[in-house]
Amino acid sequence: xxxxxxxxxxxxxxxxxxxxxxxxxxxxxxxxxxxxxxxxxxxxxxxxxxxxxxxxxxxxxxxxxxxxxxxxxxxxxxxxxxxxxxxxxxxxxxxxxxxxxxxxxxxxxxxxxxxxxxxxxxxxxxxxxxxxxxxxxxxxxxxxxxxxxxxxxxxxxxxxxxxxxxxxxxxxxxxxxxxxxxxxxxxxxxxxxxxxxxxxxxxxxxxxxxxxxxxxxxxxxxxxxxxxxxxxxxxxxxxxxxxxxxxxxxxxxxxxxxxxxxxxxxxxxxxxxxxxxxxxxxxxxxxxxxxxxxxxxxxxxxxxxxxxxxxxxxxxxxxxxxxxxxxxxxxxxxxxxxxxxxxxxxxxxxxxxxxxxxxxxxxxxxxxxxxxxxxxxxxxxxxxxxxxxxxxxxxxxxxxxxxxxxxxxxxxxxxxxxxxxxxxxxxxxxxxxxxxxxxxxxxxxxxxxxxxxxxxxxxxxxxx
Amino acid sequence: xxxxxxxxxxxxxxxxxxxxxxxxxxxxxxxxxxxxxxxxxxxxxxxxxxxxxxxxxxxxxxxxxxxxxxxxxxxxxxxxxxxxxxxxxxxxxxxxxxxxxxxxxxxxxxxxxxxxxxxxxxxxxxxxxxxxxxxxxxxxxxxxxxxxxxxxxxxxxxxxxxxxxxxxxxxxxxxxxxxxxxxxxxxxxxxxxxxxxxxxxxxxxxxxxxxxxxxxxxxxxxxxxxxxxxxxxxxxxxxxxxxxxxxxxxxxxxxxxxxxxxxxxxxxxxxxxxxxxxxxxxxxxxxxxxxxxxxxxxxxxxxxxxxxxxxxxxxxxxxxxxxxxxxxxxxxxxxxxxxxxxxxxxxxxxxxxxxxxxxxxxxxxxxxxxxxxxxxxxxxxxxxxxxxxxxxxxxxxxxx
Numbered sequence: 045x046x047x048x049x050x051x052x053x054x055x056x057x058x059x060x061x062x063x064x065x066x067x068x069x070x071x072x073x074x075x076x077x078x079x080x081x082x083x084x085x086x087x088x089x090x091x092x093x094x095x096x097x098x099x100x101x102x103x104x105x106x107x108x109x110x111x112x113x114x115x116x117x118x119x120x121x122x123x124x125x126x127x128x129x130x131x132x133x134x135x136x137x138x139x140x141x142x143x144x145x146x147x148x149x150x151x152x153x154x155x156x157x158x159x160x161x162x163x164x165x166x167x168x169x170x171x172x173x174x175x176x177x178x179x180x181x182x183x184x185x186x187x188x189x190x191x192x193x194x195x196x197x198x199x200x201x202x203x204x205x206x207x208x209x210x211x212x213x214x215x216x217x218x219x220x221x222x223x224x225x226x227x228x229x230x231x232x233x234x235x236x237x238x239x240x241x242x243x244x245x246x247x248x249x250x251x252x253x254x255x256x257x258x259x260x261x262x263x264x265x266x267x268x269x270x271x272x273x274x275x276x277x278x279x280x281x282x283x284x285x286x287x288x289x290x291x292x293x294x295x296x297x298x299x300x301x302x303x304x305x306x307x308x309x310x311x312x313x314x315x316x317x318x319x320x321x322x323x324x325x326x327x328x329x330x331x332x333x334x335x336x337x338x339x340x341x342x343x344x345x346x347x348x349x350x351x352x353x354x355x356x357x358x359x360x361x362x363x364x365x366x367x368x369x370x371x372x373x374x375x376x377x378x379x380x381x382x383x384x385x386x387x388x389x390x391x392x393x394x395x396x397x398x399x400x401x402x403x404x405x406x407x408x409x410x411x412x413x414x415x416x417x418x419x420x421x422x423x424x425x426x427x428x429x430x431x432x433x434x435x436x437x438x439x440x441x442x443x444x445x446x447x448x449x450x451x452x453x454x455x456x457x458x459x460x461x462x463x464x465x466x467x468x469x470x471x472x473x474x475x476x477x478x479x480x481x482x483x484x485x486x487x488x489x490x491x492x493x494x495x496x497x498x499x500x501x502x503x504x505x506x507x508x
Numbered sequence: 509x510x511x512x513x514x515x516x517x518x519x520x521x522x523x524x525x526x527x528x529x530x531x532x533x534x535x536x537x538x539x540x541x542x543x544x545x546x547x548x549x550x551x552x553x554x555x556x557x558x559x560x561x562x563x564x565x566x567x568x569x570x571x572x573x574x575x576x577x578x579x580x581x582x583x584x585x586x587x588x589x590x591x592x593x594x595x596x597x598x599x600x601x602x603x604x605x606x607x608x609x610x611x612x613x614x615x616x617x618x619x620x621x622x623x624x625x626x627x628x629x630x631x632x633x634x635x636x637x638x639x640x641x642x643x644x645x646x647x648x649x650x651x652x653x654x655x656x657x658x659x660x661x662x663x664x665x666x667x668x669x670x671x672x673x674x675x676x677x678x679x680x681x682x683x684x685x686x687x688x689x690x691x692x693x694x695x696x697x698x699x700x701x702x703x704x705x706x707x708x709x710x711x712x713x714x715x716x717x718x719x720x721x722x723x724x725x726x727x728x729x730x731x732x733x734x735x736x737x738x739x740x741x742x743x744x745x746x747x748x749x750x751x752x753x754x755x756x757x758x759x760x761x762x763x764x765x766x767x768x769x770x771x772x773x774x775x776x777x778x779x780x781x782x783x784x785x786x787x788x789x790x791x792x793x794x795x796x797x798x799x800x801x802x803x804x805x806x807x808x809x810x811x812x813x814x815x816x817x818x819x820x821x822x823x824x825x826x827x828x829x830x831x832x833x834x835x836x837x838x839x840x841x842x843x844x845x846x847x848x849x850x851x852x853x854x855x856x857x858x859x860x861x862x863x864x865x866x867x868x869x870x871x872x873x874x875x876x877x878x879x880x881x882x883x884x885x886x887x888x889x890x891x892x893x894x895x896x897x898x899x900x901x902x903x904x905x906x907x908x
Contacts, residue, residue, distance in 0.1 A: 046602075066694060085593075085646065085750060085753075087615055087617075087646065089630070089650065089653055090615060090616070090617030090618075090630050090631070090632055091617065092630060092653075094620060094628065095631065098620070098622065098628050098655060100618060100622050100623040101622045101623075101628050102621055103620055103621075104619055104621055105628075111625075115583050115584070115586075117585070118581070118583035119581050119583050119584060122582065122583060123581065123582040126719075130714055131689060131690055131713070132710075132712065133714065133716065134688045134691060135579070135687050135688060136716075136717050139579060139581075157558055170688070171688065171691055171692060171695060171710075173695045173698075174691055174695075205772070206784065207787065219744065237785065238787075240751075273551060274750060275749075276591055278590045278595060283560065297570075377872055380762060405669035412624035432786070467512045500722070
């Protein structure tokens, strides 16, 4: 038998190929489909009330988180059973990986992501070229903060399948985390052309914010909410887009808009943790610490995220009620425990832990080491910021200046970046620059948390 | 074995950014695996067509079935719903020009939750003819109004004006196929293998779709509404979503697996593996198929022909390849109304049966035989559905 020669396509620059294909596709479509004509979008008959045997049916309200999580776990059980029965069933293995990832998103349980990775790798062991398994693995790698691997795998998928929407999303996400804004922008642009919709718009929003265009970011996130609603998403997937919009509005200082977006999230998914945390930030800014802490309690019951624990511990210290000091100490102990238990997924926590330590003036050398380690694998805007913040809090403002400059280079209009830049400039005796940064940061209102606001105001006071 | 959930420390994700990114990917993540369709269709499984069926249900009536949302677990099935702002269509071509002459269109209302946690939706069926049938638009006369059958509830049907019945709801997926075996076959072929043992070695006879469900739309229609008994027609399904004030077609299917088998391949002697090629096929109308896809059909058949030749078997001649391409394109499920024949394998091109598609037809074995010049007649080793089909409309088995 004579094996046929394998011929791979010439590896032209990936995105250029994809863009050319998209253009060809658009040209082809223009020739085959008519322009949009009358659509008759309305159908009153669909709005008629149900009756008879459906008299018990009620309009869908906020999705119950317990029901949503129960469904996810049942799905994991179903597909795990299939894989256990036949490890060569690559379809079931990918479905299991996706089910595990869904559970991880609902619980914040990083071990569910590691299970998802295992499932994807089971499929790839049986069939290394199976693109859906590669795509699932790439997505999980991003979630586990293994960005270079995710980027490389996404590029490998796109070599074969230039329009693979999942791979385009992963390539953009990983590139953004690696500080490669140009590549991220290219990937997102192609994604927007090939798979327009909420998942594309929300990525455009994040990139716009990093590039210093908060108005563009808000517009993109609003478009994402519109698209997700039009797509009839429900539960956590829909709430995610409301929360993202809320966080963006909060970052721009729009307290009213942010509150509305977070409440919209809770209307479609009861007790959505990130929405509760967003509202808690606004409550704390308004001085309502009791409500803020109560919301944090509910959010942390669902997802014990260390940065949320840190936020609650700060609020407890600020409130200083009976038992608050002990509760805050318990939260801080939990943060340390989580970091030490993280094992191979420990790098997921390095950035947040460094910021946590720096914000509180704890273990400055450890904070710097964690920040340097993090920057080595994740050199984005916030990686430089984390190192600069660790250095200035370790007493080395001079060393902090360069990474802070790098953090600001993209023009990101983020209150925390400006707050850090202001503190560093003040330490270096550049009073005018410090005043500008700190005043700009404080002007964004709830975008700066109470502890940061207090310190920013204190430093600003010394400059006047 | 997979690790158990119990006993594992429950760790929170520190970086909200990580959570954000992961959830942000969720609408794309659903593309895990189904019938190997293209990215745009996979972006929303509720409009991702798995299969289309067209078969005689009596001497004077024909049943058309459009299935979407494949590989649903029983848990997912309980709350599965059709997409509200989507247009589901079954198209009929009476003169085989690749353009629809009749369209049955279905739309669904907002889902409501019953006391047992299942979902129910109202739906409306419209029938359009002539030039209005060609496009993807919500026009035509209302011929049926009904409600979906909630998961595990008794079958509900709605009467169609002028005769016939409509059904929509969760059903067992009647498709049976060893999908991992096919993926292996495809990978081996793309890698240049000509060894039959390698090409066929992945087939285990396990039905990937056993125990899983789909969302089904079934319409039983008098033949005189489709062109009349004895008339040869072409049938296909489409799904469209509301976009920019109109309806954008994002998926299409006639015969089984045409897009999967012939498009988006990086063959040793051919073009770039490209998911967008599959999307383009999904977006277009059948009348464009010959122009866009004949080359791919020829390439795939020739590549398989090389395998056959390497194994001492006879490949199709160039003329036969061209003839097959002209039969398979446009991608319509051709059916002689009133005929009880189905989509079945024969022993040669002359005996191959390509009349509609019945729910129990072993279409994969038939297509394998067709692709391999009837050398490989054992197919994928999966020869029947895992659930027993119903003898009454909608004929599909109840959900798992």
